[in-house]
Amino acid sequence: NKQWRKSMSILEKIKKGRVKKPLFMCMYSGPGVGKTDFGASFPKPLFFDFEESTHNINVDRIDNAKEYDEVIDGLHEILEMEPGTLEFKSIIFDTIDELERMMHVQIASDAGKKSIDHIGWQKGFDYAVNLWAEFIGVCRMIRDKHKIHFLFLAHSAHKSKDDIEKEQTYMRNTINLHKKSAAFVFGAVEMVLYAKKDISFKKDSEGNTFAKDSNKRSLCTGLSAHYDAKNRLQLDPVMPMPVKNGFSVIWGAYLKAFDQTPEQALLACQDLITKVKDQQVKDQMISYVTANKTDITILRTAILLSLIHISE
DSSP states (O other), X not given: OOOOOOOOOGGGGOOOSOOOOOOEEEEEESTTSSHXXXXXXXXXXXXXXXXXXXXXXXXXXXXXXXXXXXXXHHHHHHHHSOTTOOXXXXXXXXXXXXXXXXXXXXXXXXXXXXXXXGSTTTHHHHHHHHHHHHHHHHHHHHHHHHOOEEEEEEEEEEEEEEETTTTEEEEEEEESSOHHHHHHHHHHSSEEEEEEEOOXXXXXXXXXXXXXXXXXEEEEOSOOXXXXXXXXXXXXXXXXXXXXXXXXXXXXXXHHHHHOOHHHHHHHHHHHHTTOOOHHHHHHHHHHHHHTTTOHHXXXXXXXXXXXXXXX
C-alpha cells in the first residue's frame, strides 16, 4: 500500500529529438604535450588552475583554490548567477588529478584519518566517487543554465588492464585517477581524447633500440587496446593535434555530426566500409548497415566501428 507522491506523470517528461549542447569533455596526456594550450583555445575560458599551469598564458584563472569545498562552493556560486551575466564561455579544470587529491584530503579529514587509505578497504575511494558525482552534476547544471563549455584536463598514467576472456594482463594509458574515479569520469563526460607526442624507434649496428624524438603530436579519439578514448563525432581514430585552434576543430566536428542526416551518415558509412580489409567483417557490416539505413544512431556506431577496423 505504498503511497505515491502526486507529481507530473513520467510520460509527460518524455522529450524527443536531438539536443545541441556545449562541449562536456576530458582530454588527458603526459606532461608537456599541450593540454593547457588546448584549453586556452576554448572561447573566453575561465581556468581552475590547480597546478599553476597558465601563468604564461593571458587567461582568466582561479589559482588559489586549495580545498574541494572551495571548488564546489565556487561552482555553486556560478550556478546561482543569472543567465547572460557571465563574462566567460568555457570552464577549464587544470587538472582533475589535483582535484581528486583535494577530494581525498577532505574525505580523510572528515573521517578523522590521516589518509584516505585508512578508511576501511577501498571505502574512501567509494566516497570519492560520490564527490565526483556531485562535482559532475553541478558542472552539468552550469552547462545547461549558462550554455558554456566544460573541459576536464588530466595527466595520463600507465595502468594494467585485465582481459578476462583471454586471461591476459597488459599495460595501457588512461586518466591518472583512481580506477573507480577514472571509470566514473570516463562514463560521465561526452568525449575523452588522449593526446600524445609521437616518437619513432631505430636500431644501431649492435641491435640496440633507441627512441627518436618528434615534434608531431596526435589526438587519439576512439577506444583502443593502448588507451582510453571515445567520441561521437566520427573523428578519425588518430588525428593531428591542433596547435592553436583545438576548440574550433572539435566544435566544428560536433556541429557537423549534429546536423548530419541519416542519408549523409549512410553514405559516409558505406564509403568507410569499402576500406575495411577483412572481407568477412566487411560483409557483416554491409548487411548490418543496409538493415538499419535510416537509424542515424546505429549508422554513427557503424562509422566508428569502421574506423576502428580500418586502423587495425
